[in-house]
Amino acid sequence: MAEAWTLEVRGGVGNLVFNHPDGDVNILTSAHLTSLDRALDGLASRSDLTALLFTSAKPRIFIAGADIREIEGITDPKDAFRKAEEGKAIFAKIEALKFPTVCVINGACLGGGTELALACRYRVASFSPNVKIGLPEVNLGILPGFGGSIRLPRLLGLTAALPLLLAGKIVSAEEALKIGLVDRLFPEQTLVDGAYALAAEAAAGRPVRKPAKKKWMTVFLEDTPPGRALVFSRAKKDVLKRTKGHYPAPVEILKLVSRTWGRRGAEPFRLESEHFARLGATDVSKNLIQVFFLTEKYKKTRWTSAPAVSDGVRKCGVVGAGVMGGGIAQLVSARDIPVRVKDLNDKALSGALKEASSIYRGALKRRKLRPWQVESKMALISTGLTNAGLKTCDVIIEAVIEDLGVKQKVFRELGDLTDPSTVLASNTSSLPVTKMAEACRNPERVVGLHFFNPVDRMPLVEVIRGARSSPEAIERTVLFARRLGKTAILVEDRPGFLVNRLLLPYMNEAAYLLSEGVEPARVDAVAEGFGMPMGPVELADQVGIDVGHKVAHVLEEAFGPRMKVAPILEEARKKGLLGKKSGKGFYVYDGKKKAPNPELRPSKASGVSDEDARKRMLYIMINEAARCLEEKVVDSADTVDIGMMMGAGFPPFRGGLLRWADSVGAAAVVKDLERFQKEVDAARFEPSAYLRDLAARGKSFHS
Numbered sequence: 001m002a003e004a005w006t007l008e009v010r011g012g013v014g015n016l017v018f019n020h021p022d023g024d025v026n027i028l029t030s031a032h033l034t035s036l037d038r039a040l041d042g043l044a045s046r047s048d049l050t051a052l053l054f055t056s057a058k059p060r061i062f063i064a065g066a067d068i069r070e071i072e073g074i075t076d077p078k079d080a081f082r083k084a085e086e087g088k089a090i091f092a093k094i095e096a097l098k099f100p101t102v103c104v105i106n107g108a109c110l111g112g113g114t115e116l117a118l119a120c121r122y123r124v125a126s127f128s129p130n131v132k133i134g135l136p137e138v139n140l141g142i143l144p145g146f147g148g149s150i151r152l153p154r155l156l157g158l159t160a161a162l163p164l165l166l167a168g169k170i171v172s173a174e175e176a177l178k179i180g181l182v183d184r185l186f187p188e189q190t191l192v193d194g195a196y197a198l199a200a201e202a203a204a205g206r207p208v209r210k211p212a213k214k215k216w217m218t219v220f221l222e223d224t225p226p227g228r229a230l231v232f233s234r235a236k237k238d239v240l241k242r243t244k245g246h247y248p249a250p251v252e253i254l255k256l257v258s259r260t261w262g263r264r265g266a267e268p269f270r271l272e273s274e275h276f277a278r279l280g281a282t283d284v285s286k287n288l289i290q291v292f293f294l295t296e297k298y299k300k301t302r303w304t305s306a307p308a309v310s311d312g313v314r315k316c317g318v319v320g321a322g323v324m325g326g327g328i329a330q331l332v333s334a335r336d337i338p339v340r341v342k343d344l345n346d347k348a349l350s351g352a353l354k355e356a357s358s359i360y361r362g363a364l365k366r367r368k369l370r371p372w373q374v375e376s377k378m379a380l381i382s383t384g385l386t387n388a389g390l391k392t393c394d395v396i397i398e399a400v401i402e403d404l405g406v407k408q409k410v411f412r413e414l415g416d417l418t419d420p421s422t423v424l425a426s427n428t429s430s431l432p433v434t435k436m437a438e439a440c441r442n443p444e445r446v447v448g449l450h451f452f453n454p455v456d457r458m459p460l461v462e463v464i465r466g467a468r469s470s471p472e473a474i475e476r477t478v479l480f481a482r483r484l485g486k487t488a489i490l491v492e493d494r495p496g497f498l499v500n501r502l503l504l505p506y507m508n509e510a511a512y513l514l515s516e517g518v519e520p521a522r523v524d525a526v527a528e529g530f531g532m533p534m535g536p537v538e539l540a541d542q543v544g545i546d547v548g549h550k551v552a553h554v555l556e557e558a559f560g561p562r563m564k565v566a567p568i569l570e571e572a573r574k575k576g577l578l579g580k581k582s583g584k585g586f587y588v589y590d591g592k593k594k595a596p597n598p599e600l601r602p603s604k605a606s607g608v609s610d611e612d613a614r615k616r617m618l619y620i621m622i623n624e625a626a627r628c629l630e631e632k633v634v635d636s637a638d639t640v641d642i643g644m645m646m647g648a649g650f651p652p653f654r655g656g657l658l659r660w661a662d663s664v665g666a667a668a669v670v671k672d673l674e675r676f677q678k679e680v681d682a683a684r685f686e687p688s689a690y691l692r693d694l695a696a697r698g699k700s701f702h703s
């Protein structure tokens with residue numbers, strides 16, 4: 001097999017070039033690390049070299065990281081410790097080289113790639129948007145184990161290093177230069193020449209890097225005991241707030257950094273391997289790795305056999321400028337695509353522009369965009385009260401009120417107005433896309449494109465296949481969604497599609513628990529304790545009781561008694577308690593404080609245990625997901641998992657709804673459902689045939 005690392009020499013400066021022999025991407029497999037080790041041993045006997053570069057032969061990518069499949073294969077903490085020790089021994093050889101070493105970063109440099117870069121004496125990068133540097137290990141439930149957790153704080157200082165380690169923050173070339181992660185930037189074309197020149201300067205003993213001057217505040221925070229105590233306690237508080245204690249990796253990283261900060265020598269590196277070993281074989285890490293593979297898979301999934309080259313969208317239309325239409329228009333403009341927005345109401349149009357501008361102001365504040373970029377993106381949004389400007393759109397997204405008659409009228413008009421090649425997509429949350437298409441000329445170009453609220457932040461869209469939607473329309477919509485930065489799943493045109501069909505019964509069950517006298521705060525705490533980002537009662541108030549009630553009724557009509565809307569939801573709706581927007585829902589809101597709403601308090605107290613409350617809410621979702629698979633509403637358990645994580649915030653550390661269900665076991669879920677059938681309600685908890693079948697055959701959703 002060809003060596004992954006080969007040495008070139010130019011004017012006394014060596015260049016170790018990394019070229020993963022059988023892939024487009026450089027990753028550090030064990031074999032490539034061994035190849036690097038051999039190459040480094042070969043260098044030890046050479047006296048002709050004055051400096052050494054590390055470069056990549058792949059365009060726009062330096063090293064994407066270690067081989068995640070190998071990390072996934074770690075099942076024993078001892079094995080994890082050994083792997084970390086082996087990797088760091090190789091990187092220690094780089095650090096120990098007698099001559100200057102320069103890491104030449106021409107693109108993505110992540111995980112193990114960044115750890116290699118940190119073992120070099122200098123780092124340079126190109127001025128390219130492809131340059132992304134970081135240590136995202138924490139997102140896989142582990143920590144950088146090849147010395148990165150020790151070298152990064154040593155290089156950047158404590159306060160600059162922690163966000164990269166604890167949140168897996170990825171930085172651009174410019175940011176890397178600013179924080180001192182790289183020493184110099186060069187234009188893409190002259191990067192390697194620039195690196196050779198810098199190596200020669202360093203070899204000649206000329207200073208390459210200006211010594212960084214620490215601000216007095218940084219000196220206080222990093223170099224004094226009270227300052228450090230403050231940094232660590234604040235970081236811990238932030239981590240616990242963000243992870244609610246469900247993710248051990250950031251906590252472990254923080255412990256490691258607090259144990260090793262300021263210490264020199266080899267001991268900190270051994271401690272790093274020890275902490276790595278504690279994380280490497282955990283269920284949380286395995287689940288997060290599964291989620292990583294799932295996310296990668298859904299970036300590329302082909303849903304039909306239609307050839308898919310491009311979405312063909314040069315201009316987009318949006319009809320309806322409410323909460324969703326406004327959000328969609330902003331998102332489209334953010335991707336530099338012109339967007340024409342139509343509403344019947346002038347106020348809605350100005351509201352949409354205001355909302356877009358406020359999202360952009362946030363991006364300005366976070367320094368994600370420059371003022372000129374915001375101006376040019378805002379200029380891409382145009383608005384009108386008529387159909388003017390829609391005829392020339394390549395895709396039009398309908399986001400008018402949730403009323404089939406109104407939507408059909410819109411589709412009829414748009415069908416007559418536009419070319420048959422224009423894709424017409426509805427953002428409906430619950431209405432049949434097929435019925436909208438029936439009202440439209442060329443119904444094969446009509447699909448659903450279901451965004452989630454808030455549009456700019458929710459990563460999922462459901463692409464709905466109507467009875468007549470063409471494969472081309474679907475593929476173009478999927479590609480367009482990806483251009484907008486979303487993960488798309490294909491869902492058949494059944495009531496509630498996937499996410500709402502599973503989420504609503506969960507929220508409805510929460511409402512039943514309230515009716516039985518469980519305190520709203522207890523219901524929410526049970527769900528949050530499981531890892532849901534927000535409890536279902538608070539979520540219902542956030543979404544709006546009226547909105548939830550409407551979708552819940554669509555589902556009840558479609559699926560009958562098992563989806564019967566909880567009486568307390570009906571009562572809240574009747575009393576005009578609409579949730580947060582009206583100041584009162586299941587809770588009463590007073591500024592940031594909330595208290596249970598006495599108007600919705602049942603007289604009795606509940607005897608339901610927390611465990612049963614949790615099972616009732618979650619198992620009802622699993623059961624409904626099984627029905628979705630049975631009816632082929634989605635193609636696979638993987639699609640359910642990615643959909644519920646990205647669309648409903650199901651906790652990734654559990655691996656996804658059905659991966660978690662598999663860890664519980666179908667038979668155990670059926671047994672509890674049958675118990676709830678007897679104790680609570682026969683219709684809601686009737687186990688589906690699909691689930692019973694899995695249980696009977698001892699199978700899992702993913703087997």
Ligand SMILES: NC(=O)c1ccc[n+]([C@@H]2O[C@H](COP(=O)([O-])OP(=O)(O)OC[C@H]3O[C@@H](n4cnc5c(N)ncnc54)[C@H](O)[C@@H]3O)[C@@H](O)[C@H]2O)c1
Nearest residue numbers: 320321322323324343344345348399400401402428429453
């Ligand atoms: N709000 C959510 O959380 C959410 C989430 C996903 C999907 N949806 C779906 O998105 C759609 C819009 O929801 P929303 O919350 O933005 O509603 P909204 O009430 O905020 O906005 C609807 C807008 O449509 C306009 N409108 C009504 N008839 C029109 C017509 N014939 N032509 C042009 N404009 C017209 C109204 O003036 C209003 O501005 C609905 O189908 C809803 O089910 C909503």
